[in-house]
Amino acid sequence: MTGTTTHKRETIRVTAILAHPKNPRRKLGDLSELTASIKAQGVLQDLVVMPGGLKDTYIAIAGHRRQAAAKKAGLTEVPCVIREDLVGDEAAQIQAMLSENLQRSDLNVVEEGDAFQDLLDLGVKPAEISKSTGRTQKLVKERAKIAAAPEHLRSKLIAREATLDEVLTLQSFAKYPLIYEHLAEYIGTHNWAFKVQWAKDDVKRLQKIAKVTAELIAESIRVLPLPKDLAAYRLERSHTLGVNLYWSNEPSRPDDAAGSQDVATTFRHGNPDDLQWCRLLTEQDADDDTPTAQPSKPKPVTDTPPADTDEDAEKAATQLAADLATAAKVRRDHLAKVLHDGGDNDHDIATACLRATIDLALVGVDGDELDYVAELFGIDPADQTADDTERAILDRAQKFNLPQLAILLRLIEQAPAERLLATPYGWTPTGYSRRDQDTWRAEVGNVFGHEWSDVELDMLHRIEIHDGDEE
Structure with missing residues (x-):
């Protein structure tokens, strides 16, 4: 036989309800709208409380903002559900407060992380927290790390001057204080990705120094x-x-x-x-x-920087090479991410890439080949320079969509082969360009779907006969 637990419902004096010391929500925020609503309609949803340590006192579990707004609205009493089952079970109290706030999306990531860490400190397993809050175990563990972050970083998170990923990345270097402090200076800046890669490389360097040192000491x-x-x-x-x-x-x-x-x-x-x-x-x-x-005697320290020595120059050159290598790694990681993950603007990126490639491809096209490309756009190149013709082609291509640009690029690339197809030489079964011509003819028929005329079919037949005789 099963049953449901029922909790007493009472109207309690506002002044008898105390804030919970472990309430995940640190700030109540703007109460003006809630206060106005309570003045007009009263408290529409019961607060959740538990008996306090002193007689006739209660501890708020859910409804801290409603209680504060009720005070501002001039109410002396508020409706409450009393959870006696929570008395003496701090973990259950925190979980109840956490669930209430998460359902309302009232907590920022710092408050949520502190609450998760409080539960972990009380011995609650990540799997239990995950089950009671609906958060994944990975998210619980990651956000709990924020509890150990310095206050200035936590403030940046709340003010959205730093992202959660940035703070979590920084926390992963907590075992290396000098690297941590240096990296923290760049959080939220354009140099962040570079400095993260630098930090990763420096950790590897320190680990290798430790390994080599241990081997030498042995x-x-x-x-x-x-x-x-x-x-x-x-x-x-x-x-x-x-x-x-x-x-x-x-x-x-x-x-x-x-x-x-x-x-x-x-x-x-x-x-x-x-x-x-x-x-x-x-x-x-x-x-x-x-x-x-x-040297046997140290040089006196002065306010004037010493002149560069060969060793200083070598050190600076080594550092520059290392910095550029780090920047290259960050840049290539970004390019790889764009290539594999795409994103909301991958269409724009692809379009820009094709336009740039088309622009470059046109540089190598001139004479009859340029005339052929111009013909594709209905441009008459007779009365203008090659540069003007190129500009006219690029202007017309600005209106092309992505598939059209891809097709145009291939047509430009195959302009030499297409030019030859307008002459008997493009259909000869021998010659250095035979392979290129075969490739282009195959694309024209199979990819572009061109239906060959009698004269073209005749030339193709001659090539087949020649190839058969050669075998």
């Missing part, structure tokens, strides 16, 4: 990744030995690198594929012809 190699690490170790070693030491660059990995206290390796320009081997030498041992990685 061989008892001293790894000093950054220039400051080289400087610190040089000073430490100099102090230990009581002599001034220099870093001297080695052309390759020294044989005694493993276990040596005076040999180290570093990553040139932070590149995990470019190891620079260095050795500490005393002033007496240093070879004047050997370039040093660091």
Whole structure:
């Protein structure tokens, strides 16, 4: 035997209803229209409340805006449904509030994400949240990540100065604070896609540096990744030995690198594929012809930038090449997306591509071939220059739809073959253009549906006879 749970319905004083501390909805928004409606018609839908911790008090579960508007309208009491079953079950309370707000589309993505995270913190599984809210498990997990985002990013989301995808992408770099902070500066800008690709590449670089470092350390190699690490170790070693030491660059990995206290390796320009081997030498041992990685005395810091060195120029050139490669990756990803996914403007893109290709194709067409294309448009090229004829063709083509443009492009491309078909040479069974002529004749008959005349059929028959004799 089954039954349905019924809840008490009472009229409760407005002042006895308290806001729930975990209400997903943070702001009530503009209440003017709702207040006017309540003044005119009263509260048409019951609030949902549960008993509060103090006598004769209640906690709002659904209807926070109606309660606030009722106060503004001067009402002292509002109709309520009392949910005693929610007392002591915080997860059930949050789910009830969440369901109410989601049905009304009252929550922004930040409020929704906070509510999902509250439920996850209470041990509610994503599958349970999905079932009770109608949201997919993937969406629940993604939006819950917003709860960990900094407040300024959450504010940008609410103000629609950043998209949900942008914030979620940024959050995926949370384990890398420096990358995260740098990337956050570009959210909502035209440089966002470039910086995301840069961040992905930088994560790969850092992961590879960590891998190479671990492998070298396993061989008892001293790894000093950054220039400051080289400087610190040089000073430490100099102090230990009581002599001034220099870093001297080695052309390759020294044989005694493993276990040596005076040999180290570093990553040139932070590149995990470019190891620079260095050795500490005393002033007496240093070879004047050997370039040093660091002078014995540091240069004083001034407000004037130092002049560019060859190493600075090399570093700048390397960075420029890397940046252009990153930009190319982003650009090509975008082009691939346009190619495969299309979109609302794919028709416009296709039309623009065909027009550009037609424009380029016309550049290689002249003489009789250009006259043939002009003839397709009913243009008489006799009294105008080739440039004027091209412009006239392009002007007429502006009115063409996408299929017409595709056909026009093919006709222009095959103008040389079509020109030859107007002469006996275009029907000869031999010659360097035989293959092109065969292709065009096949298209004219099979694709364009042309019905051959007797003279053309006769020429085709001669070609068949020749090909038969050749076999």
